[in-house]
Amino acid sequence: MKHIIKRLAIVAALGAALGSTPAMAEKAPIKFATPVDFTAVYTFLTDEYSQGQRDYITLLNEQGGVDGHLIELSVSDTGNQPQRGIEAYNRAKRDGAVLVDFLSTPVARAMVNRVNEDEIVMITALHGRGDASQGEAFPYVFPVMATYWSQAALLADFMNQQEGGLKGKKVAHVYIDSPFGKEPIPVLEALSKDLGFELKTFPYASPGNEQTTTWSDVRRYKPDFVIIWGAGGGQAVSIRDAIRNGIKPEQIHSVVWLAEADMDAVGRDTAKGVRKFSPTVNGADSPLLKEIVGTVIEPGKGAGPKERVGSTYYNIGVATMAVAAEAARKALAEFGEPLTGEKLRKGFELIEGYDAQGLMPPVTFSAQDHQGGGQGRVVSWDGETWAPETDWHASFQDIVWEEINKGAEQYKKEGK
Amino acid sequence: MFYRLSGIRHTRYAAARQLWPIPADRWQVGVLLALACLAPVLFSPFYLLSYLLPWLIFTAAALSLTLLMGIAGQLHFGFAAVMAIGAYSGIHLVRAGLPFELALLGAGLVAALIGTVFGAAALRVKGLYLVMATLAMQYLVDWVIINVPVISGGAQATLQAPSTTFLFVPLATGVARYYVALLWVLFVTLLLLNIKRSAVGRALVAVRDKDYAAAVIGIHVVRFKLVAFFTSSFLGGVTGAVLAFCYYQAVTPEQFTFNVSVQLVAMVLVGGLGSVIGAYLGAAFVLLVPIVLTNLVVLLNDLGWLNASTNLLSHIPLMIYGVLIIGFLLLEPLGLGKIYDNIRKYLLVWPFRHSDL
Numbered sequence: 001m002k003h004i005i006k007r008l009a010i011v012a013a014l015g016a017a018l019g020s021t022p023a024m025a026e027k028a029p030i031k032f033a034t035p036v037d038f039t040a041v042y043t044f045l046t047d048e049y050s051q052g053q054r055d056y057i058t059l060l061n062e063q064g065g066v067d068g069h070l071i072e073l074s075v076s077d078t079g080n081q082p083q084r085g086i087e088a089y090n091r092a093k094r095d096g097a098v099l100v101d102f103l104s105t106p107v108a109r110a111m112v113n114r115v116n117e118d119e120i121v122m123i124t125a126l127h128g129r130g131d132a133s134q135g136e137a138f139p140y141v142f143p144v145m146a147t148y149w150s151q152a153a154l155l156a157d158f159m160n161q162q163e164g165g166l167k168g169k170k171v172a173h174v175y176i177d178s179p180f181g182k183e184p185i186p187v188l189e190a191l192s193k194d195l196g197f198e199l200k201t202f203p204y205a206s207p208g209n210e211q212t213t214t215w216s217d218v219r220r221y222k223p224d225f226v227i228i229w230g231a232g233g234g235q236a237v238s239i240r241d242a243i244r245n246g247i248k249p250e251q252i253h254s255v256v257w258l259a260e261a262d263m264d265a266v267g268r269d270t271a272k273g274v275r276k277f278s279p280t281v282n283g284a285d286s287p288l289l290k291e292i293v294g295t296v297i298e299p300g301k302g303a304g305p306k307e308r309v310g311s312t313y314y315n316i317g318v319a320t321m322a323v324a325a326e327a328a329r330k331a332l333a334e335f336g337e338p339l340t341g342e343k344l345r346k347g348f349e350l351i352e353g354y355d356a357q358g359l360m361p362p363v364t365f366s367a368q369d370h371q372g373g374g375q376g377r378v379v380s381w382d383g384e385t386w387a388p389e390t391d392w393h394a395s396f397q398d399i400v401w402e403e404i405n406k407g408a409e410q411y412k413k414e415g416k
Numbered sequence: 417m418f419y420r421l422s423g424i425r426h427t428r429y430a431a432a433r434q435l436w437p438i439p440a441d442r443w444q445v446g447v448l449l450a451l452a453c454l455a456p457v458l459f460s461p462f463y464l465l466s467y468l469l470p471w472l473i474f475t476a477a478a479l480s481l482t483l484l485m486g487i488a489g490q491l492h493f494g495f496a497a498v499m500a501i502g503a504y505s506g507i508h509l510v511r512a513g514l515p516f517e518l519a520l521l522g523a524g525l526v527a528a529l530i531g532t533v534f535g536a537a538a539l540r541v542k543g544l545y546l547v548m549a550t551l552a553m554q555y556l557v558d559w560v561i562i563n564v565p566v567i568s569g570g571a572q573a574t575l576q577a578p579s580t581t582f583l584f585v586p587l588a589t590g591v592a593r594y595y596v597a598l599l600w601v602l603f604v605t606l607l608l609l610n611i612k613r614s615a616v617g618r619a620l621v622a623v624r625d626k627d628y629a630a631a632v633i634g635i636h637v638v639r640f641k642l643v644a645f646f647t648s649s650f651l652g653g654v655t656g657a658v659l660a661f662c663y664y665q666a667v668t669p670e671q672f673t674f675n676v677s678v679q680l681v682a683m684v685l686v687g688g689l690g691s692v693i694g695a696y697l698g699a700a701f702v703l704l705v706p707i708v709l710t711n712l713v714v715l716l717n718d719l720g721w722l723n724a725s726t727n728l729l730s731h732i733p734l735m736i737y738g739v740l741i742i743g744f745l746l747l748e749p750l751g752l753g754k755i756y757d758n759i760r761k762y763l764l765v766w767p768f769r770h771s772d773l
Contacts, residue, residue, distance in 0.1 A: 038730035047727050077710055077730035082664055082671050083474075087466040087707050094462045106670035109574045113665050129574060179562060179573035179669065304725060414511070414569075414576050 027068045030328055030339055032057070032321075033097040034073060035088030037104045040080035044232040045259070045313040046103060047304065050075055052317025053101075054303035056325075058296045066328045069339070073321075078102065082110040093118055098341045099324055103127055105180065115140040119341040121327075121348065125320045126256055126279070130183060131407025133371035135349070138408065140341065142348055142370045144323055144363070145316075148255065149400045150374035151277040152184035152227070155253045156191045157395035158275070158378045159225045166197040166225075172218050174211075174238060175229035177203035184229060184255075190399045208234020215241040224251065231257040236265035239274060249273035253378075259312040263381055271381050275389065278379045280319045280360045282386040284310030288318065288357040312386070315359060322356035323348075323363060323372075361392035374400060418763040435609055452598055456591045465590045467704060469597055473659050474703050476601040478683040478695035479608050480651035485681070486690025487608075487617060488644035489624025490538050493547045494554030495652055495680045500672035501557060502527040502653025503660035504567055507575050507667060516580040516587070516661070520654050527653020528646045530557075535645025539638055542627075554674050561669045574668050577661045593662035600658050604651055608692050611647075620644055679703075686741060687751050694753025701752065705740065709733035 034053060038046050057073045065071060074092065078084040085107030092100055099121045102108045108128035115122040116139060123142045124132060130147035132138040146154065160166040173188055175181030185201060192199040200221055204214040208230050215238075218226065226247055228238040235258050242252055243266075254276035263271045284293060289310055296302055297309055308314050331339055331347025348370070353362040363372030374394040379386040419440040426432035436442045451458070455468055481495050492498075506523035510516055537549035561568050569575040580587055582596050611617040619640050622630035627637045660667045679702050687698020710733045716722045717729055724732070748755045 038727055039734060050726060075726060076714060077733075079706070080670075083470045083703065084707055084710075086470070086663070090462050090466040094460075106668050109668045110664045110666050110671070112574075113576065177559075177562070179568070182562075182573075410569075411576065414578065 027065075027070075028338060029070045029072045030066060031092070031095060031097040032071060032073045032099045032101070032324065033076075033088070033092035033095075034101045034103070035076045035078045035085060035092070035107075036102060037080040037107075038077040041232075042080060042103055044261070045257070045316075048259075048308050048311050048313035049103060049317035051302070051304035051308055052314035052319075053321045055292050055296050055309070055314075056318045056321040058301055058303070059292050060321075060325055062295050062301075066325055067332045069328075069332070071325065071328075078104060078107055080104050080106060082107050086110065086114075089114065093120060098328075098339055098344045099123065101125075101320065112138065112141060119345070121324075121341055121344050123320055123324060125316065129407065131404050131411065133369065133374075133401075133404045134408030135365075135367050135370040136408070137412045138370065140345055142365070142372075144320060144370075144372055145279045145360075146277070146374045146376045146394070147371055147400070147404070148180070148183045149187045149403050150371065150394060150397070151255055151376065152187045153191065153396040153400050154374075154376055154394065155227060155275075155277055155378065156188065156195065158390060159253065160195055161390075162225075166195045168196060168198075169224040170198045170200070170221065171225045171227065172200055172202055172221055172223035173227045173229065174202045174204065174214060174218060174242075175227075176206055176208050176231070176234055178206050180231070181229050184227075187396075187399055187403055188227070190402070191396060194396075194399070204230075204234070204238075207232070208237055211237050211241050215245045218242070218247070219245040223247070225253060226251050227253050227255075229255045231255075233265075236262040239266045239271055243270060250275070250380075253277075256316075256376075268383050272383045273380060275378055275380045276386070277376050278312075278386060278388075279376045280312075280315040281358065282310070282312060282315065282379065286357065286359045288322065288359045289315070291357075292318070319356055319360045322359065323351070323354065326351055326354050326356075371404075373397075418766065419760070421764070433613075449602075455598075456594060461590055464594055467707075469590070469594050470663055471700055471703055472594075472597045472601045473655060473663055474680075474683065475696050475699040476597075476604045476655040476658065477652060477680055478687060478699045479601070479604045479692065480648050480655055481680050482684045482687070482690055482692075482695050483608055483611065483651065484644050484648035485684050486688075487612065487624065488620040488641065488648075490535070490641065490644055491543065491547050492550045492648075493677055493681060494534070494550040494552075494557070494674075496672040496674070496676035497554045497557035498527050498531045498649045498652040499656030499659065499676075500561060500667075500669070501530055502656030503664075503667045503672070504561065504575065505653065506657030507577055507660055508567075510578050510580050510661075516582050519580075520657050523657035524650040524654040527656065528650035531649025531652070532642055532646045535642060535649070538641050538645065551674075554677055558669060558673065561672075568669060574666050577665045577667070580661065587661060597658055597662050600654065604655075605692060607651075612690075612692075616640075616643065682741075685751065686744060688753030689751065691751060691753030691757075693756055694751050697752035697756065701740075701744075706733055706737055709736050 036046050036050055054073060057071050061070045076088055078088055085102055089100060089111055101123045105127045108124050111122060119140060121140050121142060123144050125144045130149050132141035133143050133147055188199055202214050202218050204211040226242060230238055239252060243249065249271055250273040252274045256277050256279060258276040293309060297306055327344055327347040328339060330350040331343040334350060335343040348365050349367050352364045355362040361375035365372050374397055375392045377392050378389045380389050419438055426437065436445060456464055477499060481492060484490050484492050502523040505526040506519050509519035509522045514522065534549060534553040538546050541549060585592050587593055619635045622635050623637055623640050631637050664671060683698035683702045686701050687694030713729055713732050744752060
């Protein structure tokens with residue numbers, strides 16, 4: 001069955017056929033599938049993320065595709081249900097997709113064995129298993145961006161740079177009580193030993209609409225720094241409750257899931273100073289975003305409202321597809337046609353220092369490292385936008401990789 | 417005409433009391449069974465593994481739940497937790513070196529024991545209060561799985577199902593997994609059909625209809641309520657393990673959340689409480705209709721007949737789905753199984769209008 005975005009590809013194909021390069025449209029299209037969650041849990045970011053992915057693919061197709069191959073991106077909804085994800089995956093496999101992205105941890109986890117068996121690349125940017133960064137244990141899974149472990153390490157590093165370092169300070173990790181919220185704890189514990197700070201963890205119940213009691217505990221603990229680890233609506237609640245309990249916005253450091261909408265929910269001025277991890281540039285000023293605006297958005301070919309272009313999750317969506325397209329380019333150049341999942345994987349592993357024209361930190365993959373280096377930066381909310389506090393860098397990757405290898409070893413031992 | 421009754425005379429009790437006394441029913445069951453057995457040949461792997469396989473497994477789950485909710489009348493809103501216990505126990509037992517067949521039994525037993533403990537609440541409370549007790553089970557089990565790394569599989573909270581064999585056949589191919597699921601759902605189906613016409617089944621129905629009255633006519637209510645919880649949780653536990661090994665191949669707590677419990681209850685209600693065919697129809701409705709609707713909306717959009725944002729496109733199937741549920745329940749409050757029953761009864765005496773059956 002055909003999918004929504006096939007139409008985009010057809011439009012682009014027509015454009016190419018009417019234009020100067022009719023031969024280009026004749027090459028076989030490259031198929032990507034993104035069955036994501038538009039309706040259940042990940043709704044807070046899916047719209048923007050998917051819009052970014054589609055706009056980038058439209059841009060690519062407008063420019064003639066990857067080496068003359070247009071990209072067909074099929075988008076559908078899984079409602080975050082593994083069985084619907086499996087159906088969508090089997091459909092994508094049947095239709096010859098070489099890359100899938102589910103943007104859903106439960107779905108992606110059920111798919112790990114399948115993609116390794118079927119040799120289809122799965123990108124798991126900011127979801128899925130962090131230990132899938134170990135390319136030897138998970139040959140077809142690419143986290144592409146800094147894992148949660150790398151994010152926690154980078155945030156701790158940043159706090160350590162602040163007045164006098166972390167030694168002897170108190171850090172509160174306030175998290176949603178789910179595997180996602182607990183994920184960074186081992187890395188934070190290792191860091192607390194190395195850097196000599198005191199770590200205390202404060203869980204709040206999912207989905208996080210109500211965190212009052214947790215935050216009164218945090219207040220009693222009198223932390224110097226607070227890490228908030230949640231997603232969606234719970235994030236704004238965390239910040240509001242933190243401020244209400246006398247914690248200054250500058251003390252709050254968030255996982256990647258914090259966007260403009262959350263700042264609106266807290267109050268743009270109240271939240272001034274809140275910090276978060278950011279895997280991409282913010283706003284629509286980067287060269288790649290300008291190209292998208294000029295080629296896709298202004299002619300009216302965008303996949304959604306103009307206001308969202310350049311928003312936090314939009315840019316993350318663009319970045320994922322930019323890396324995927326770069327991998328396809330490398331694979332076609334190195335191994336020739338037709339593009340298979342196996343060639344695409346090797347294409348990923350050939351990427352070196354690719355930064356999507358400055359949209360993201362340079363990523364370098366190898367057969368071992370599917371995370372791409374784990375770089376990012378800390379940004380702070382200035383009332384209008386996210387202002388960078390640091391340059392692109394990665395922190396404590398030795399500790400992160402210890403954790404990655406531990407998980408990967410366990411997977412290898414148990415999987416078979 | 418369709419269900420010819422004339423000329424069918426049962427001359428022995430055994431013949432009159434068999435599961436399907438009318439030949440037309442036997443024919444239908446036979447054809448369906450043949451279709452199910454030949455499915456790997458008839459359907460492409462895509463349809464076999466994305467539609468038939470999950471349908472069969474969730475049918476087994478709905479059948480296990482309908483034994484409790486439909487036949488014994490005990491509401492259960494935490495059945496996904498029962499399946500989770502089965503799934504996790506199954507995987508841990510196979511890892512510990514037990515053969516898959518025994519691990520399935522073990523998964524059922526663990527689920528049955530824990531399920532019965534919570535079911536014991538049913539001895540004291542009924543109706544909505546029992547719903548609360550089973551909800552507590554759902555959240556407790558979720559919490560324990562997430563917070564005990566030994567169960568959940570460490571920081572990643574994912575357990576891979578180890579490769580294993582069933583009756584000397586490796587569960588490596590989709591076809592093998594399909595047949596295991598088929599065997600299991602056939603077993604549960606036959607079990608339920610037979611429970612419904614046995615003394616145990618009649619006792620459970622008596623407890624469902626009025627437990628005081630059942631006690632008055634000599635039924636040990638406490639025992640039968642516990643029997644219902646034990647059996648149903650056992651079946652649910654094994655189904656959970658089958659789901660983990662044959663379908664998901666990796667389990668995470670998110671696969672067994674409260675939403676799944678609600679889906680299971682919806683399968684039972686939409687299919688018809690206590691109806692065996694209803695469990696099949698209800699599972700198909702709840703599991704497959706959203707997928708089919710999603711694909712249909714995408715197709716319409718491709719043809720250019722619908723023009724809406726992706727967000728709206730993703731929600732249209734949900735709206736239609738909701739309307740369908742309301743529609744079917746308005747049309748026949750007793751569920752899809754009852755609709756089938758009405759049609760069958762109509763055809764039984766066709767061209768006449770009434771049946772005394």
